[in-house]
Amino acid sequence: MSQPRLSMALISAALVTAAISGVASNASAQVVIPTNRNALIQQNELQTLRNQLQRQQFQQQQQLYREQDRQIAPKPRPEVPIVKQNCQSQVIGTTISRVCR
Numbered sequence: 001m002s003q004p005r006l007s008m009a010l011i012s013a014a015l016v017t018a019a020i021s022g023v024a025s026n027a028s029a030q031v032v033i034p035t036n037r038n039a040l041i042q043q044n045e046l047q048t049l050r051n052q053l054q055r056q057q058f059q060q061q062q063q064l065y066r067e068q069d070r071q072i073a074p075k076p077r078p079e080v081p082i083v084k085q086n087c088q089s090q091v092i093g094t095t096i097s098r099v100c101r
Contacts (some may be wrong), residue, residue: 087100 085100
């Protein structure tokens with residue numbers, strides 16, 4: 001190969017390699033390497049355990065908050081004096097009438 005063609009081929013190969021590595025680094029999917037499969041499974045299990053622990057801690061915190069709310073005694077209802085009406089029953093003939101003041 002001549003010098004310009006060789007350098008053009010090397011530059012093209014370098015650009016392709018850079019483009020592939022850039023796309024691979026920005027990809028959101030995890031690449032599973034057969035030799036690293038156990039590490040990925042362990043990482044997923046670890047994340048699952050973390051999530052379970054966080055849920056358990058959240059539930060325990062909520063239980064503590066509920067217990068604190070129960071311990072705070074509700075304010076008693078204010079005692080309001082009841083005013084009884086002063087009513088008198090009057091019998092006039094066969095009719096009973098009540099007169100309240």
